[in-house]
Amino acid sequence: xxxxxxxxxxxxxxxxxxxxxxxxxxxxxxxxxxxxxxxxxxxxxxxxxxxxxxxxxxxxxxxxxxxxxxxxxxxxxxxxxxxxxxxxxxxxxxxxxxxxxxxxxxxxxxxxxxxxxxxxxxxxxxxxxxxxxxxxxxxxxxxxxxxxxxxxxxxxxxxxxxxxxxxxxxxxxxxxxxxxxxxxxxxxxxxxxxxxxxxxxxxxxxxxxxxxxxxxxxxxxxxxxxxxxxxxxxxxxxxxxxxxxxxxxxxxxx
Amino acid sequence: xxxxxxxxxxxxxxxxxxxxxxxxxxxxxxxxxxxxxxxxxxxxxxxxxxxxxxxxxxxxxxxxxxxxxxxxxxxxxxxxxxxxxxxxxxxxxxxxxxxxxxxxxxxxxxxxxxxxxxxxxxxxxxxxxxxxxxxxxxxxxxxxxxxxxxxxxxxxxxxxxxxxxxxxxxxxxxxxxxxxxxxxxxxxxxxxxxxxxxxxxxxxxxxxxxxxxxxxxxxxxxxxxxxxxxxxxxxxxxxxxxxxxxxxxxxxxxxxxxxxxxxxxxxxxxxxxxxxxxxxxxxxxxxxxxxxxxxxxxxxxxxxxxxxxxxxxxxxxxxxxxxxxxxxxxxxxx
Ligand SMILES: Nc1ncnc2c1ncn2[C@@H]1O[C@H](COP(=O)(O)OP(=O)(O)OP(=O)(O)O)[C@@H](O)[C@H]1O
Ligand SMILES: [Mg+2]
Numbered sequence: 001x002x003x004x005x006x007x008x009x010x011x012x013x014x015x016x017x018x019x020x021x022x023x024x025x026x027x028x029x030x031x032x033x034x035x036x037x038x039x040x041x042x043x044x045x046x047x048x049x050x051x052x053x054x055x056x057x058x059x060x061x062x063x064x065x066x067x068x069x070x071x072x073x074x075x076x077x078x079x080x081x082x083x084x085x086x087x088x089x090x091x092x093x094x095x096x097x098x099x100x101x102x103x104x105x106x107x108x109x110x111x112x113x114x115x116x117x118x119x120x121x122x123x124x125x126x127x128x129x130x131x132x133x134x135x136x137x138x139x140x141x142x143x144x145x146x147x148x149x150x151x152x153x154x155x156x157x158x159x160x161x162x163x164x165x166x167x168x169x170x171x172x173x174x175x176x177x178x179x180x181x182x183x184x185x186x187x188x189x190x191x192x193x194x195x196x197x198x199x200x201x202x203x204x205x206x207x208x209x210x211x212x213x214x215x216x217x218x219x220x221x222x223x224x225x226x227x228x229x230x231x232x233x234x235x236x237x238x239x240x241x242x243x244x245x246x247x248x249x250x251x252x253x254x
Numbered sequence: 255x256x257x258x259x260x261x262x263x264x265x266x267x268x269x270x271x272x273x274x275x276x277x278x279x280x281x282x283x284x285x286x287x288x289x290x291x292x293x294x295x296x297x298x299x300x301x302x303x304x305x306x307x308x309x310x311x312x313x314x315x316x317x318x319x320x321x322x323x324x325x326x327x328x329x330x331x332x333x334x335x336x337x338x339x340x341x342x343x344x345x346x347x348x349x350x351x352x353x354x355x356x357x358x359x360x361x362x363x364x365x366x367x368x369x370x371x372x373x374x375x376x377x378x379x380x381x382x383x384x385x386x387x388x389x390x391x392x393x394x395x396x397x398x399x400x401x402x403x404x405x406x407x408x409x410x411x412x413x414x415x416x417x418x419x420x421x422x423x424x425x426x427x428x429x430x431x432x433x434x435x436x437x438x439x440x441x442x443x444x445x446x447x448x449x450x451x452x453x454x455x456x457x458x459x460x461x462x463x464x465x466x467x468x469x470x471x472x473x474x475x476x477x478x479x480x481x482x483x484x485x486x487x488x489x490x491x492x493x494x495x496x497x498x499x500x501x502x503x504x505x506x507x508x509x510x511x512x513x514x515x516x517x518x519x520x521x522x523x524x525x526x527x528x529x530x531x532x533x534x535x536x537x538x539x540x541x542x543x544x545x546x547x548x549x550x551x552x553x554x555x556x557x558x559x560x561x562x563x564x565x566x567x568x569x570x571x572x573x574x575x576x577x578x579x580x581x582x583x584x585x586x587x588x
Contacts, residue, residue, distance in 0.1 A: 053465070077471035089466040091459050098455060105452045106470045112480070113452045164470060 002065065004029045004198050005081070005168045010059030012049055012222075019045045020056065021222040027168060027198040034213035034230075035202045038243060042222040043202045044086050047170050051083045052076050063168065080167030084174060086202070088157045092146040096137050096156050099145070100128040103163040127163075134192065135159045136185050151178045158186060162193070169193070171201040175208055183208065218242065276446050279529065280439060286536075287435040291428075298427035300543060302499045305434035308535040309441060309492025310512075311519045312528060313362075316485040317370075318517070319525035320449060321478055322461035324382045325373060326513050327389035328489065333508030334365030334392065335490025340409045340503040341402060351414045351423075355437065355494040362490015363483045365392070370482030374475060386510065393508045408504035412497055423498070430499035437495055441488055445528055448484070457481055461526075518557075522564055524571025533573045 003026035012020040019042040027033060037043055048054040050061050052073035061069045063079050071079075090099065101118040104127055105111040118124045132138045135155040140148050145156070154177050161169060175183045183205070190212060193199065203209050209216065209230070216233045218226035220242035226233055233239055290301045310332045317323040338361025339354040348354060373384050396403045403409050416422040421429045448454055456477055459467045464474045497503050506512060515538070523534020541560060546553040568575035 051469070053469075072468070073465075074468045074471055074473055077469060083469060085466075085469070089463050089469070091462045091466070093462070094455070094458065102452070102455050102459060103470050106456070106472050111452045111456045111472060112477070114454075115447045115451050117450045118452060118455075160470070 003027060003062075004064055005200075006060075006062040007050055008060040008062070010046070010049055010061070011057045012045060012054065013057065018222045020049060020059075023059070023219070023222070023224055025217060025224065025227070027200060029167075029196045029198055031198045031200075031215065032213050033198075033200045033215045033217060034209040035200055035217045035219060036204070036206075036209060036233075037219035041219045041242075043219055044172055045222075046219065047083055047172055047202070051081060051170065077164065080165075081170070082161050082164045082166035082168070083170040084157050084161040084172055086172040086176065088150075088153045090145045090153055090156060090160075093144055095140075095142050095144060096132055096148070096159075097128055097141040099156060099160055100131050100163050101125070103160050104128060107164050131159045131163050134162075134185075134189050136182065151182055154178045155182065155185060158189065162189065166197065168198045169200070171199065171203075173202050173204065175203060175205050187211065276443070279446070280443065283435075283439060283442065283532070291431065295426070298431040299499070300539075302427055302431045302434045303496070304535060304539045305431070305438050306492045306496040306499070307516065307519070307539060308438060308532055309495065310489050310516050311523070311531045311535045312441065312445060313485045313489035313492065314516050314520050315525060315528065315531040316445070316448075316481055316488065317478075318520060319527065319531070320454065320457045320461060321481050323373065323478065323482075324378065325369075325385035326382055326510065326517060327369065327373070327385035327387075327392075328485075328516055329508055329510075329512035330369055330389050330392040331362045331365045331486040331489035332493040332496075332512070332516075333396065333503075334486070335359065335362035335493025336497045336503045336507045337361065337396060337403055337409065337493070338364075338490065339494035340412050340497040343412045343414065343497070344409060345402065349413060349415045351417050351433065351498050354414060354498055355491055358494020358497065359487040359490045362486040362488070362493060364486065365490070366482045366484070366486020367479070369486070370479045374478050374482070385513075389508065389510050389513050393505060393510070396505055396508050403503075406505060408502050410502045412501045412503070414498045414501070423501075427499065430495075434495050434499065437491055441491060442528060442532075445488070449528065453477070453480075458526075518561060520571075522561065522571055524574030527573055527577075530571050530573035534571060537572060 005027040007023060007025045010020045010023040023046060035043055045054065049056045052071060060067055063076070063081050068076050068079065101124050102111065104124050105118060129138060129141070132141055135158060137152060137155055137159065140152060145153060154174070158171065158174050161171070174186050178186065187208070190199065201212060213230055216226070216228065216230050217224060218233065218239050225238045225242055226236050291298070294301060310328065313331060314328045318325060335358035339358035342348040342357045343354055348357065369388050372388055373381055376384050397405055414423055417429055417433055423429045456467065456472055459472070460474050460477060467474055493507060496507065519534040519538040520531055521534070522538055523532065524530030542553065542557060545556045564571065570578060
């Protein structure tokens with residue numbers, strides 16, 4: 001099957017620090033891939049580069065076979081390449097309901113409408129409520145985001161990405177900051193996604209990774225050092241070294 | 255499913271309460287308008303001027319309060335409307351007042367498009383600098399094209415026909431005042447719709463986090479330009495009202511001073527709310543009139559002191575602070 005999402009020889013360095021060094025990766029429809037790696041490996045930077053939030057020094061990004069490297073972030077989203085943020089980016093004065101409704105209206109090309117409130121659009125309201133209830137946010141639908149707990153903001157961040165109906169979904173540590181009791185909701189929401197959607201999830205929680213992913217990619221110091229099955233990843237010498245190395249560093253710092 | 259129906263029925267009263275809040279707003283404007291008419295029958299010219307400036311401040315609120323654009327050049331949109339209406343009357347022979355207002359709105363919208371295209375290229379301080387450059391360019395252009403605009407003497411000889419062919423623009427300014435209030439109400443009703451619409455929500459999102467809007471596939475630039483054009487139309491209506499009511503258009507309508515003052519009025523009333531814009535305009539212009547009559551030499555000092563007091567003690571503006579207080583009192587109730 002031809003890949004829906006392809007990254008070829010992506011390079012980026014900040015000053016002298018190479019955070020993406022010849023990163024190549026491809027996803028096929030229906031793939032469930034976990035991207036793991038030590039802190040500072042360049043995982044978030046990778047997402048920023050492919051979604052157009054950062055400009056790569058060189059390299060090519062393709063979506064559905066077409067090169068999108070020259071497109072801005074907005075156009076990539078419209079083509080179906082959607083991300084979530086590791087640190088939530090939400091509108092503090094808006095409600096979860098408004099967030100999801102705005103995403104739906106935007107997706108359907110109706111966000112430019114200058115009259116009428118979405119509250120009076122039954123189709124938008126019912127879809128909004130569906131998304132909110134999937135992540136257990138229905139109770140909070142009318143609260144302002146600034147008033148709800150961070151864990152729930154994280155869930156809203158994911159709901160927002162899902163409401164855009166992506167073809168390729170990049171989740172940046174969706175479970176980080178979510179209370180253990182609620183991570184089940186994320187897994188449930190992910191399990192309900194259309195089967196042909198390609199998902200790349202960055203995650204530190206290895207239990208979640210093993211339950212979710214059929215393939216694991218390991219990034220260390222801007223390079224892919226492993227790309228294979230979850231069963232093999234723990235046995236791989238390079239991976240252990242990278243993680244051990246980072247633990248050793250962490251220990252020497254403290 | 256049970257939850258779903260619950261939510262939908264919960265939304266209905268909320269919607270109707272929003273509309274009843276609009277009705278209250280309209281009623282309050284009308285009451286103020288009638289009171290003004292009855293209490294200050296000899297000061298209708300000032301009240302009409304306040305109405306025209308209120309349209310400018312509402313227009314500024316659209317781009318600054320709702321979209322977060324920093325500008326010190328917003329009078330360009332107001333002045334463009336005033337000159338468009340004035341020149342249509344003097345040079346084009348279009349003296350029917352409603353047509354003059356339509357032409358003013360178009361002139362303002364065109365100026366909004368031009369300003370927006372320039373100002374929105376930058377952010378923060380550079381944006382502010384571009385906006386100042388814009389107002390000076392507009393001012394200079396009007397000054398140089400004196401055969402069209404009357405230059406520094408102003409554009410005079412604007413003689414609007416009777417309104418609807420029935421009500422002549424009288425010496426006391428009654429017709430102009432009523433015309434102004436009707437325009438203000440119409441604009442207010444349209445803008446209430448606008449700020450609540452999906453487009454209004456998109457603008458509020460852009461103000462807070464444009465990167466998030468892009469990550470939702472939203473176009474920041476195109477949305478802001480559209481809002482600038484709408485804002486231009488609103489300011490242009492204000493400018494046209496000023497041209498129709500005073501029957502002259504001066505360079506001061508295209509000035510940096512007016513731009514800065516309109517920003518002061520907006521901050522005074524509270525940004526990001528239409529009521530804030532109206533209250534700020536009324537408070538500032540009433541205070542200015544009061545203090546400049548009492549002490550013509552130091553009124554600017556007093557305005558300065560008032561502003562510092564508001565910024566220090568009521569940073570969300572008069573309306574923002576008052577409504578926050580009211581909300582707190584309401585919550586404190588058993
Ligand atoms: N805009 C930037 N300018 C300079 N350096 C940056 C920038 N963004 C990231 N970096 C650096 O690039 C490196 C990779 O950062 P990145 O956020 O991609 O790591 P990560 O793998 O997502 O880590 P984590 O697991 O902590 O989220 C880090 O050393 C970071 O300090
Ligand atoms: Mg990261």
